[in-house]
Amino acid sequence: MYPLFFRTVLSRLDPEFAHHAAMLVIRIAGVPPFAWIARALTAPAPELRTEALGLSFPSPFGVAAGFDKNVVGVKGLAALGFGHVEIGTVTAIPQPGNPKPRLFRLIPDRAVVNRMGFNNEGAQAAARRLQKLRRRDRDVVIGVNIGKSRVVEVADAAADYVRSATLLAPLADYLVVNVSSPNTPGLRGLQAVETLRPLLTAVKNAAGRTPLLVKIAPDLPDDEITAIALLAVDLGLAGIIATNTTISREGLATDPAIVAAAGEGGLSGAPLKKRSLAVLKLVRSTVPEGFAVVSVGGVETAADVQERLDAGADLVQGYTAFLYRGPLWGRQINRALAVR
Template sequence: MYPLLFRHVLSRLDPEFAHHVAMTVIRALGVRPFSWVARAITAPHPELQVQALGRTFPSPFGIAAGFDKNAVGVRGLDALGFGHIEVGTVTAVPQEGNPRPRLFRLVPDRAVINRMGFNNEGAAAAAARLKTLRRRAPRAVIGANIGKSRVVAVEDALDDYVASAALLAPLADYLAVNVSSPNTPGLRGLQAVDALAPLLRAVKTAAGETPLLVKIAPDLSDDEISAIARLAVDEGLAGIITHNTTIGREGLRTDPAVVAAAGAGGLSGAPLKERSLEVLAVVRAVVPAEFCVIAVGGVETAEDVQKRLDAGATLVQGYTAFLYRGPLWARQINRGLHR
């Protein structure tokens, strides 16, 4: 039914508006008695549990940052069967993000281009919601993804990240430092090891006992990825997230004129399948076996998740395929993983 609904209704809506409609439904699913019904249908099998980052994840498959930027849909996403929910990206300073339109579907590729620009209500608002969630959804595994505020100069990014970390780390199960979005000017420059080392060191101090991870870009060279992975280990991080969206446009099926009209931004979805596995292999080759690696990119099916787990991922995240496969996506993957 969902493919027909998408083809004839949702695909005709503005993508960002459609996302807000979907989030309204998801939020409703997090409220009793709807959450009871949803969990009865979607709950992962206990054999899918994963021990990582000091927590028990109900399933290895979670929702990536970007879907729930303001931590408003956590209970609903948990009820839909996601093993963890990574909220954000959150910035210390609330911001509107980039001008609209800023989200574009590439339907023939089962992909999306976005240049959202970290639109969010700020770290203080997210912290207030997480505090409430800790009372209302104690079982949910929640990661908090933090980024640089647009109004803050790159050279002042350290204090900006620390401000967000201090607010969110005590309330999150893990913290992820996002230095890899292509939609904030200058941000990806922070992936250079010389710039990244002091940033990670400062955020780790602010995070205290909360596990810290760093999220990288797929557009880095393999040597650069290896260097960041080694740095993460050397600095005592708990893990690495591979990876964010790409600025590449190679091999797309969508009409080039449609792609060009969408303009700049990060590409996500099925076209990243191959690069996702490549980046995962590069990282896993240089980090210890116990180091947490969260694989993201091009994940659509249980087979995709299993391939990443077999390649050394500790956990796997998805986002874009949710738009194309509908609300039972996590259930489909969890059922496929447990055969």
């Protein structure tokens, strides 16, 4: 039913408008009595409970950063069966993001191109909402993904990240340093080990006891991925999230004119599956047991989730397929995982 609704209705709407409309429905799903009904229909089976990062997750499958940038849909997403919600990317300074249009569907590829540019209301607003949420509900596992404010020079990035970490780490179940979005000028350059080491050291000190992870790009050469993984272990980080969106456009089925019209930005969705899985296997082979690896990119089905778990992922995240599969996507994956 949902695929028909997507083809006939949602696919005709501006993607960003459709996202905001969907978020309104998700927010309603997190409010009683709708939340009670949703949880009754979507709650993960007890056997899916997963231990990672020193935390207990109702399911190994959660929502990746980017879906809920401003901590407004956490309860609704949890009510829909997701085992955790990673909010953000949040920046220390509020910012509107890049000019619109900045979100584009590549429907034949079940993919999306985005150049949102970390549009968010800032770390202080996110902290206020998290404080309110934590007073009411401690059961939802919430990760917080932080990035560099656009107006801050790359040379001053560490202090900018520390500002966000200081505000948000005490309210997060885990914290993620995003240095891999292609939509903030100079950000991916922070993945160079010589630059990344002092940045991660500073953020780890600010994060205190909150588990800290770093999110990496799929476009890095394998030797650089290995170097980052070894650095993360050396610094005592809790894990790595692999991967962010890609700047590659290889192998797409969508009309090249449509791809060109979408322009620059990060590609997410099904085309990322092969590379994301390869990066997961590389990271897992590099880091020791007990170091968490979170896999994201091209995940659509329970079979995809299981493949990532079998390849060594502790947790798996998705986002883009939510747009194509609808609000019961989390429930579908959890039910199929339980059967497996």
